[in-house]
Amino acid sequence: MALSGVEIFKLLPKTNCKKCGSPTCLAFAMKLAQRQASIDACPDVSEEAKKILGEASAPPIRPITFGAGEKAVKMGEETVLFRHDKKFVNPSAFAVEIKDTLSEDEIAKICQQVIDSEIDRVGQKLRIDAIMLSNVSGDAGKLEAAAKVIAAKAAVVPVIISTTNPQAAEAAVKLFADKRPILYGANTSNADAMAAIAKANKAVLGVAANGLDELSGLTEKIKGLGVADMVLDSGARKAKEIIAHNTLIRRAAIKKGDKTVGYPVINFMQRQDSLLEGLLASVGVAKYASIIVMSSIEKWKNLALFTLRQNIYTDPQVPMQVEQKIYHIGEPKPESPLFITTNFSLTYFIVSGEIENSKVASRLAVMDCEGLSVLTAWAAGKFTASKIAQFIQESGVEKDVANKELILPGYVAILSGALEEKLPGWKITVGPREANTIPAFLKTR
Ligand code: SF4
Numbered sequence: 049m050a051l052s053g054v055e056i057f058k059l060l061p062k063t064n065c066k067k068c069g070s071p072t073c074l075a076f077a078m079k080l081a082q083r084q085a086s087i088d089a090c091p092d093v094s095e096e097a098k099k100i101l102g103e104a105s106a107p108p109i110r111p112i113t114f115g116a117g118e119k120a121v122k123m124g125e126e127t128v129l130f131r132h133d134k135k136f137v138n139p140s141a142f143a144v145e146i147k148d149t150l151s152e153d154e155i156a157k158i159c160q161q162v163i164d165s166e167i168d169r170v171g172q173k174l175r176i177d178a179i180m181l182s183n184v185s186g187d188a189g190k191l192e193a194a195a196k197v198i199a200a201k202a203a204v205v206p207v208i209i210s211t212t213n214p215q216a217a218e219a220a221v222k223l224f225a226d227k228r229p230i231l232y233g234a235n236t237s238n239a240d241a242m243a244a245i246a247k248a249n250k251a252v253l254g255v256a257a258n259g260l261d262e263l264s265g266l267t268e269k270i271k272g273l274g275v276a277d278m279v280l281d282s283g284a285r286k287a288k289e290i291i292a293h294n295t296l297i298r299r300a301a302i303k304k305g306d307k308t309v310g311y312p313v314i315n316f317m318q319r320q321d322s323l324l325e326g327l328l329a330s331v332g333v334a335k336y337a338s339i340i341v342m343s344s345i346e347k348w349k350n351l352a353l354f355t356l357r358q359n360i361y362t363d364p365q366v367p368m369q370v371e372q373k374i375y376h377i378g379e380p381k382p383e384s385p386l387f388i389t390t391n392f393s394l395t396y397f398i399v400s401g402e403i404e405n406s407k408v409a410s411r412l413a414v415m416d417c418e419g420l421s422v423l424t425a426w427a428a429g430k431f432t433a434s435k436i437a438q439f440i441q442e443s444g445v446e447k448d449v450a451n452k453e454l455i456l457p458g459y460v461a462i463l464s465g466a467l468e469e470k471l472p473g474w475k476i477t478v479g480p481r482e483a484n485t486i487p488a489f490l491k492t493r
Contacts, residue, residue: 051104053081059097060090067091080105083127108301108310111138112277114178114252115206116227121177123279123312123338129302132364138312139361140333142353143178143208143341145318148194149185155194159202161345167354171370171393174354180232180341181220183211188219195220208232208254208314208339214241218249225249230279230339232256232314239266243273252277254314259283260296264308271308279314279339287331290315294336312338322346326353333357367419368393374445375400378409382450385410385490387479388436389457390417390425398483406487411449415439422457433463437470455479 057077068089070076079085080101087093087101111125121141128134146158159179166175179198183191191211198207208230209220221231232254234242246253253275257263263282270278284293294313300306315337319325325342326349332340333356342349362368369391377400389399391414403410415436417425425431440446440454452474456464458481467476480489 051081051101053078056080056101056104059093059100061092061094063092065092108305109298110277110311112252112279112312114208114228114230117204119175119177119204119206120228121206121339126298126336127302129298131360135363135365136361138338139357140337141177141206141339142175142329142350142357143180143339144176144345145180145182145210145341145343146194146198147182147184148187148190150194152193152197155197156201158345159198159205162202162205165345165350167350169354169358169397171397172358174350174358176345176350178206178208178339180208180210183209183213183216183220186213188213188216191216192219192223195223199223206230208341209251210254212238212256214238214245217242218245221245221249221251225251228252230254230314232279232281234266234270236262236266239270240273243270243275246275247273252279254279254281255311256281257283260293260309263297264306267308267311278311280309280311281314281316285316287328290328290331290337291335294332298336314339314341316341318343322349325349329353330356333360369416369419370396370414372414372416372439374443374448375412375414376409377403377412378407380409380411382448384408384449385455385493386413386445386449386453387411387455387486388413388415388440390415390420390422390431392417392419392421392425395421395483399486402483402486403490406490408490410490411445413440413443413445413454423459426460426463431460431463433466433470436463436467440471440474451475453477457481 057074060073060077062073064072068076087098107125107127109124109126112123113120115121122138125137146155162176162179166173179202181194181198207224210232211217212233217231221229229251231246231251233256234253235256255266255278257266260282263280267278282293284290297309297313301310315332317325317328317340329340329342370393372391389395396414400412417430454474455477456479458479461478464476464478480486
């Protein structure tokens with residue numbers, strides 16, 4: 049359970065020595081209570097207090113990583129119920145199911161689809177994050193054979209092995225033992241054996257329960273068996289149950305400090321109807337799923353879900369920004385066009401993407417407007433003729449361009465006259481209002 053600032057204060061040395069960077073021990077205690085500081089900043093705190101505070105300040109949802117290398121998936125660490133309270137930390141991971149009844153070629157094909165699913169959106173790599181191999185055949189040999197194909201064809205992709213049969217689990221999981229897989233399928237009848245396999249292979253254990261009461265009893269038992277890292281399946285499959293169970297789990301962990309459910313949640317959304325599957329997955333993204341398992345990969349579905357996930361898991365208090373500078377798109381020559389825009393990430397990536405599509409090498413001057421889009425920055429007085437002129441003059445771009453022409457976003461055409469006055473010797477051209485007409489605009493020049 050989280051401690052209050054006053055409770056934390058009682059555990060501190062109370063010397064007000066300021067070594068932690070706070071003016072008093074009480075101020076530091078308040079920061080700790082709000083999770084804005086680490087106890088390590090106080091060099092004089094006792095080991096006992098450190099232990100108590102360490103436990104109390106641990107995130108209510110246990111941080112767990114599965115997979116290895118740069119595609120490893122981070123889960124948990126969440127501290128709030130609502131995104132506007134602070135932010136959601138680790139985005140839901142999407143996994144696609146591969147059944148062990150499929151042929152080697154079919155498995156290899158899905159592995160390739162997973163690898164090819166990666167896209168770049170506003171500077172972030174988005175992808176189908178994991179593969180879940182299910183033992184639907186019930187045959188240990190088939191599970192192992194399918195696992196070997198995945199290990200060979202998708203070595204970098206994090207893997208979930210789904211089976212309730214400990215013998216089948218052991219053979220398949222050990223193929224991924226150095227890649228921190230998830231072994232899903234520990235239930236009331238096999239928990240001891242599955243826990244032992246997870247421990248031996250350094251796997252995260254997926255706990256499969258029938259309802260929330262059974263779930264918390266199972267996690268307590270498994271923790272007692274020495275497994276610290278678990279993902280939770282309450283048995284919810286319908287949208288209504290998923291929303292209810294995921295919310296109750298998150299609420300119990302965060303508000304009540306219930307450690308038995310303080311783990312990431314895995315939801316199974318497989319449906320024959322892709323649209324329904326996509327809708328269910330979107331419910332999981334919005335409502336606390338750490339892993340969302342789907343039956344298929346389709347580009348339209350990926351795009352919709354990736355965008356939703358990205359929107360929900362960005363920090364609402366921090367606008368996404370790119371660095372202020374003159375960006376080169378292609379290999380611009382002195383006579384190449386020079387555009388200007390603001391440093392809101394989405395604006396930058398859309399404008400630069402459209403210039404790239406046009407295949408006309410250009411310069412793009414990106415001005416720091418605190419992450420605001422063009423019109424908002426203009427309305428806020430951050431994208432004005434004087435400020436643009438100052439930025440262009442200080443950027444030094446003048447020495448690189450032959451014709452001193454600056455292309456303004458069409459939405460701020462109103463600035464062109466004033467800008468011509470502030471930038472003597474420059475020609476100001478009003479460019480398109482919408483970025484998607486940039487290629488046509490460049491073609492007409
Ligand atoms: Fe208090 Fe420790 Fe900070 Fe010193 S370093 S002011 S003892 S909390």
